[in-house]
Amino acid sequence: MEILVIEDDKSIRNLITTTLELNNYKYHIAENANEGISQFLTHNISLILLDLGLPDLDGVEVVKRIRSFSEVPIIIISARGNDSDKVEVLDEGADDYLVKPFSINELLARIRVALRRQTSNRKLESSEFRNGDLVIHYDAKIVEVNNKEVHLTPIEYKLICLLAKNKDKVISYNYILKNIWETTFEDDIKSLRVFMASLRKKIETNDSVNKGMIQTYVGIGYRMLHIDSHLDE
Secondary structure (H helix, E strand, O other): OEEEEEOOOHHHHHHHHHHHHHOOOEEEEEOOHHHHHHHHHHOOEEEEEEOOOOOOOOHHHHHHHHHOOOOOOEEEEEOOOOHHHHHHHHHOOOOEEEEOOOOHHHHHHHHHHHHHHHHHHHHOOOOEEEEOOEEEEOOOOEEEEOOEEEOOOHHHHHHHHHHHHOOOOOEEHHHHHHHHOOOOOHHHHHHHHHHHHHHHHHHOOOOOOOOOOEEEEOOOEEEEOOOOOHHHO
């Protein structure tokens, strides 16, 4: 797997590339947006680590351009820590957001999650999704938890499928609203919270390993975590 690092700060870039090298990741580097896009088109990139404050083009615009033709995982590494900055770039399709200064161990964990999600997405072409004790049978539109069928409303079913498709990825409120309700009205966020609370009760049951599967990122959105199943114990 090859990782592309797009970062203009030499000290941060060296920190990231040294970490990747010590953990046996192959990488390519770019000091600005245009060089980064060129590198992406030249190499077989599995993951992008992207700074937002680039000298020639804002990182949000880089995400837009990459997303116009590729679903490769993109992790933002930026000094911008405001929720509005995070929401904006997540809305455009970034997979994760890490604020500078960051922990090396956290960076490595985010990389593992993003690469695992990419592998999982390849399997979503099948008619079945599994995570923990959750099973989604796409063809029959049936959801099971711990081998028991769970009744979901149409909205809840759409939500669980959207979360499954983006497993291990933080998806913003606006992204969910656009995909489920096709709107981005602020009042709809209240409805989303109600549906998500109901979905959690049905999915994260006491007799399953699914507790904590759906995480809330206050002011930003939600993420479905990878959960090992009972069969893996």
